[in-house]
Amino acid sequence: MAIAIERSAVVTQRLKRHRLWRRVGHGLTYLGLGVALVFFLGPFFWIVTTSLKGNEDFFAFPPVWIPVEPSLKHYAALFTRSSGARYFTNSMVLSTLSMISALVVSLPTAYSIARWRFGGGFLSIFLLVLRMLPAIALIIPIYIVYKLLGVTNNYLGLVVVYTVLYIPFAVWLLVGFLRDFPVEIEEAAMIDGCSRLRALVQVIVPIIAPGMAVVALFAFIATWNEFLFAIVLTGIETKTMMVLVTSFTSGGTDMFYGEASASVVLGVLPAFAVAFMLQRYLVKGLALGGTKG
Amino acid sequence: MRLPGLAMKRKQWEPFAFASPSLVLIGFVILFPLAYSFYLSFQNFDLSVGSDYEFVGVKNYTEAIFRDPRFLGSVWNTAVIIAPSLVLELLLGLGIAMLLSRVLRGRPIITALLAIPAMVSPVMAAMAWRMMYGVKYGAINNLGRQLGILDVYFDWFSSSLISIVAVVLVEVWHNTPFMMLVLLAGLQSIPQELYDAARVDGANPWQSFWSVTLPLLKFTMVVGVMIRLIDLTKLFGLIFVLTFGGPGGSTETVAFTTYLMGFKDFRMSYAAALSYVIVGGVLILTLAFFWMQRVRESRAA
Numbered sequence: 168m169a170i171a172i173e174r175s176a177v178v179t180q181r182l183k184r185h186r187l188w189r190r191v192g193h194g195l196t197y198l199g200l201g202v203a204l205v206f207f208l209g210p211f212f213w214i215v216t217t218s219l220k221g222n223e224d225f226f227a228f229p230p231v232w233i234p235v236e237p238s239l240k241h242y243a244a245l246f247t248r249s250s251g252a253r254y255f256t257n258s259m260v261l262s263t264l265s266m267i268s269a270l271v272v273s274l275p276t277a278y279s280i281a282r283w284r285f286g287g288g289f290l291s292i293f294l295l296v297l298r299m300l301p302a303i304a305l306i307i308p309i310y311i312v313y314k315l316l317g318v319t320n321n322y323l324g325l326v327v328v329y330t331v332l333y334i335p336f337a338v339w340l341l342v343g344f345l346r347d348f349p350v351e352i353e354e355a356a357m358i359d360g361c362s363r364l365r366a367l368v369q370v371i372v373p374i375i376a377p378g379m380a381v382v383a384l385f386a387f388i389a390t391w392n393e394f395l396f397a398i399v400l401t402g403i404e405t406k407t408m409m410v411l412v413t414s415f416t417s418g419g420t421d422m423f424y425g426e427a428s429a430s431v432v433l434g435v436l437p438a439f440a441v442a443f444m445l446q447r448y449l450v451k452g453l454a455l456g457g458t459k460g
Numbered sequence: 461m462r463l464p465g466l467a468m469k470r471k472q473w474e475p476f477a478f479a480s481p482s483l484v485l486i487g488f489v490i491l492f493p494l495a496y497s498f499y500l501s502f503q504n505f506d507l508s509v510g511s512d513y514e515f516v517g518v519k520n521y522t523e524a525i526f527r528d529p530r531f532l533g534s535v536w537n538t539a540v541i542i543a544p545s546l547v548l549e550l551l552l553g554l555g556i557a558m559l560l561s562r563v564l565r566g567r568p569i570i571t572a573l574l575a576i577p578a579m580v581s582p583v584m585a586a587m588a589w590r591m592m593y594g595v596k597y598g599a600i601n602n603l604g605r606q607l608g609i610l611d612v613y614f615d616w617f618s619s620s621l622i623s624i625v626a627v628v629l630v631e632v633w634h635n636t637p638f639m640m641l642v643l644l645a646g647l648q649s650i651p652q653e654l655y656d657a658a659r660v661d662g663a664n665p666w667q668s669f670w671s672v673t674l675p676l677l678k679f680t681m682v683v684g685v686m687i688r689l690i691d692l693t694k695l696f697g698l699i700f701v702l703t704f705g706g707p708g709g710s711t712e713t714v715a716f717t718t719y720l721m722g723f724k725d726f727r728m729s730y731a732a733a734l735s736y737v738i739v740g741g742v743l744i745l746t747l748a749f750f751w752m753q754r755v756r757e758s759r760a761a
Contacts, residue, residue: 192562199559200570207577207637210588213599217591230602272481279478290479297490301694301742303715304735307722308493308500331489334482363474392581394697399723409583413701416590424597431587438579446572450641453578454687 211435218242218428225424241425245433249426254411255433261322261407262390262437265329269337269386270379272330277341278367282350291342294335298455302332302395310399320402328396333386336455340385340448344378345371381445385452388441408434501733507726520733531734533709534717535741540624541713542692545631546685552632553639553684558673560640561647571644578637586701589630593617620710623703627711630702631695639684646680647673682753689749693742714738 217225219237245251279285286293309328310319318324348371356366372379394409401410412434415427445452501520505513524531560571577585592599593616604610617623650673658668696715699705705712705720712720718738722731 196559196562200556200563200574203556203559203574204570207574207633210592210599210633211576213592214588217599225597228602229606230599272485275478276482279475283475285475285479297486299690299742299746300490301715301735301738303694303696303718304497304739305490305493306719307728307732307735308497309489310722311500311728312493312496327485328489331485334486338482388579392583394581394583394700395719398700409581409697412583412587415587416701416704424591424594427587427591431584431591434584434587435576435580438581438584439576442576442579443572446568446575449572449575449578450645453638453641454683 214428214431214435217424218432220425222425241429245426245429249411249414249430251411251426251430251433254406254408257401257405258391258407258409261325261329261405262387264322264326265333265390266383266386268326268330269333270383273334273337273341273382274372274379275364275367276334277338277345278371280338281342281345281348291339294338298335306395306399309396313400319400320405322405325396325400325405328400329386329390329393332393332396333389336389336452337382337386339455340382340451341375341378344375348375381448381452384441384445385448388437391437497732498736500729501736503729505729507728513729516729520730521737523730524734524737530709530712531714531717531737534712534714537624537709537711538693538695538713541627541631541695541711542689544628545635545692546688548628548632549636549639549688550681550685552636553643554677554681556636556640557643557647560644571641575637575641577634578641580634582634582695582697583701585634586630586698589626589633590702593626617703617707620707623707623711627699627702630698631692634698635688635691639688642684642687643677643680646677650676686746686749690742690746693738693745714741 213232216233218241219239220231220234221236221238221240224231224234242251280290313319313324316324352374353366353370356370357363361370391407392409393407397407398410398413401407408430412427412430415423415430442449502515502517503513504516504519505511556574560567560574563570591597593601595601595613595615600616601610601613604614616626654672654676655668658672663671694715695713696719699711699713699716700719703711705716714734715738718731718734721727721734
């Protein structure tokens with residue numbers, strides 16, 4: 168009996184200490200994550216507040232971290248003086264077109280890999296190798312060819328390039344979604360006299376639509392973020408947001424802070440939206456190069 | 461009745477038909493340009509001189525590999541930027557992933573918030589940081605002065621060493637979230653029973669980290685580092701906006717030098733040769749990495 172009491176005292180003491188340590192551990196965990204959040208989100212916070220500052224706030228000391236009278240005049244200036252509205256629209260149009268065409272082209276390819284093991288695994292490896300290929304190796308010949316064909320400064324030329332750049336990524340993700348799709352449903356449709364293409368479009372697509380949305384969003388953001396092809400192949404009419412932003416760097420390190428920060432805010436908006444929508448797929452998408460052109 | 465199995469056999473062309481749109485496009489937009497570029501790399505095509513060109517053999521390649529201090533310097537710069545970036549991204553990513561894996565409430569939202577930098581384009585990341593580094597209006601100098609750490613408006617891009625540190629910092633900020641996501645996924649796939657077993661055997665948290673977490677996470681770490689290594693060899697947009705290669709070319713990466721060669725000097729053939737040297741380099745790097753991995757594994761076994 169005495170022994171039992173003694174033991175339980177030791178156990179409770181241990182438990183207490185254990186709980187204390189756990190609480191300290193939890194505190195440190197959240198502290199560490201708090202530091203990480205400040206480091207990774209701080210720049211965004213600063214850019215947003217800077218874009219809302221008045222001109223006199225830029226050289227105030229002590230510095231103004233949060234403007235007292237936030238104003239949208241830098242956004243207005245960006246949209247009018249720097250034709251920001253046009254370049255924002257360009258980015259939107261290009262990203263939407265590339266997203267749609269990447270899906271349309273990649274879906275049947277993914278289907279032939281998923282259903283018939285087309286290419287016997289070779290094709291999927293080949294696509295992975297393409298993902299490793301540096302864009303700089305492509306831009307030189309493509310620029311020369313486009314120049315000859317006269318399709319620089321042209322939406323179509325860019326959309327074709329982007330579509331092809333995202334095929335590897337889109338096919339890899341889509342193959343995964345298609346493999347999860349039960350063959351029986353599709354076979355049932357085909358026994359009822361449906362052609363394979365119609366089965367793909369009318370039976371499979373509605374069911375794997377969420378997966379396709381994931382691919383679509385990654386393709387959208389990849390086009391939105393792409394820079395090398397955009398800066399070489401676009402002209403004054405087809406410039407994207409990424410190209411517009413670089414025009415603010417000409418004034419040394421102290422440039423047009425107002426408009427530059429406003430353009431960064433607009434340029435990162437889709438990333439914010441997509442990061443939350445695609446949480447579950449972020450690893451796969453990023454690993455396959457879903458956000459890089 | 462038509463059986464789908466029979467129908468499939470009858471239509472041998474169907475897989476090709478379904479795959480053909482992609483294959484045709486890849487042929488036109490990737491394979492043909494690559495072949496053309498390869499052909500070009502043996503000519504002396506220079507758009508600033510004219511559109512005439514002649515076969516010059518491997519001259520462009522020998523110039524790139526043996527006689528071009530600018531390109532060789534950019535190879536060195538790229539390595540100097542890659543090495544610390546990879547190490548820091550791996551360590552920080554692992555640390556944050558381990559913290560996240562201990563969090564019980566709010567993990568999805570914290571993860572999504574931390575992942576945002578990785579979704580942003582390199583150009584936007586670089587622009588935000590370029591403004592933060594700004595001499596008079598930048599957040600860093602202003603914060604430093606307010607806290608009394610700095611007493612002058614410091615120019616972060618005045619010396620090559622500090623510029624490289626500044627580039628690495630932005631790169632780490634931009635891509636640590638990717639490493640974190642990959643490693644978090646890896647951590648979550650380690651079965652909890654292994655940790656329970658280690659605890660029963662009397663292992664403290666440190667020991668279970670070394671003998672359970674690390675060995676089981678190794679493959680994920682290798683994959684993550686590999687992907688970052690390949691992507692870092694393409695470092696371009698970040699440099700373009702943040703330093704434009706300066707000061708004195710000390711942050712010019714291979715992709716950036718090739719870009720300048722092609723689209724500033726218009727030496728198209730030479731730029732094509734450089735791009736093939738880069739492709740070769742990346743290929744060798746990748747193979748060496750896998751080979752090292754295999755050697756180490758066979759030694760461990």
